[in-house]
Amino acid sequence: MTIDFPCVNCDGPIPWVRKKVYCTPFCREQAKHIRWMRSTIERGVWEDPEIAEARLIRIAHLNSGGYMPLGRRISIESRYAIYEKYNDLCASCGVNALNGEIDHISGSSNSLDNLQLLCSKCHREKTLANIHPIPEDSLRRKEIKILHDEIRARINSPKPIRDCDNHLSWSEKELEITKARRVEYHQHLLSFIQPLMIEKMNVKTIAKKLNDAKVSTYSGRGSWSRERVRELIADNGFTIEYSPRTHQSEYTPFQRDPL
Template sequence: MTIKRRERDYLDDLDNPLLEHGRRLALILLTYVRDLEAVSAYVNDESLDFDREIAEFVDTLKCVNCSKEINIEGSVIYCSEYCQQIAGTIRYVRRGRINQRESEIEFQVGLGDRLNHLPNGGYPARDRLLSKELRETIFKRDNYTCRICGKKAAQQIDHIKGSSNDPTNLQAACSDCNREKAFLNRRLITPEEREAIEKLYFNMAMRIATPFPLLACDDHERWQKTEPKIRGARKKTIKEALNP
């Protein structure tokens, strides 16, 4: 008698105790997504009225991700970088699933990088934004070599501690060392934080698993063309309000 072996599933990697932390985060979220696929069709069995939702966002100054009022001194699309990164991650996974990339290690690593920063409020991209000139200065100073391992060619600039852009707080780094450092700097989370993360993953997974996008900003196909329209309309509204 021949026993047919079950085809190996990429989610089986979660059983590996040596699995890299970023990929583990990715596979946990993808597990949530798979578990919710069966019920998501009942939650979202018809296409979002995309044009109607866009019209509503054009006429208001609310975050397209969470619907909170936005601060006009910051982004005119999202209330925070946190919301921007959640929406971007959801589109990233929806696109990856359409292209059947869930089992690719490169895709899982990319997803893990995104998820790693969310529990702390998202990656502080605005605070850590570096000019092209400053980046080149740091690369030249460090001889285009990773200062963490001292071996590989540097492709990124690492903030040694915090988000200060002072040159003394910056160093050239290879992508592997920079990613590893980000994961090593994590701390043990409290039970309350774990509960919040599980809730976040559940909510993200529901928006990923549904056949059609639940929000306009979840639509990986149309959002790239739509966002500039909302941005332009809102900037016009703000300008008119400030200069009646």
């Protein structure tokens, strides 16, 4: 009962358990940086020193496989523990770092002894100091060249090459694509629910059948609720009329006025 949707950033398949428009956090991050770079060109600030520095950091994160691979995400509990351990002060220069960053001292382990609190300035300096040229002979170098060529083409194209490159319209377009994919997935489930609808099963019973058969919801998370089943039925073009007397429901196709 699955259906494959391509990643909006790379056209690769999206793992079913994570029904998003991107296949990986890396693709989400790459597209986000491309939109940001395109916006800096449009705003005429590409050459500004702070923008150039921010660009270098973003590119370095992509070079190393993305800033926030899932394993790197720090739990709220660890965040609190680190703020407490450092009394809200920067571990490097001692200023108040309430608005600073939790830094991985080295590598990407999330254990408390590998985390420290840094103010934004020290964090940025450390990040910049850690950017090293990629060794000439490394295997990664070839992959990175391909990545950079792609990013260059996508930021320099006068018209956005992908929908997710368009910093002006993407947030709206992402909602649109998410909805279109949900409708497509729900229509794909019609063969499962149609016999149940013909039997006039109510929404609650259909939800139970879907859960018993372990049919995934569109988000891939949680079980089928009555609300989700109503959406599933609406996406297939039917209205629902429930009769409290019989506990049955009638399903009628929407009437579309051709005029």
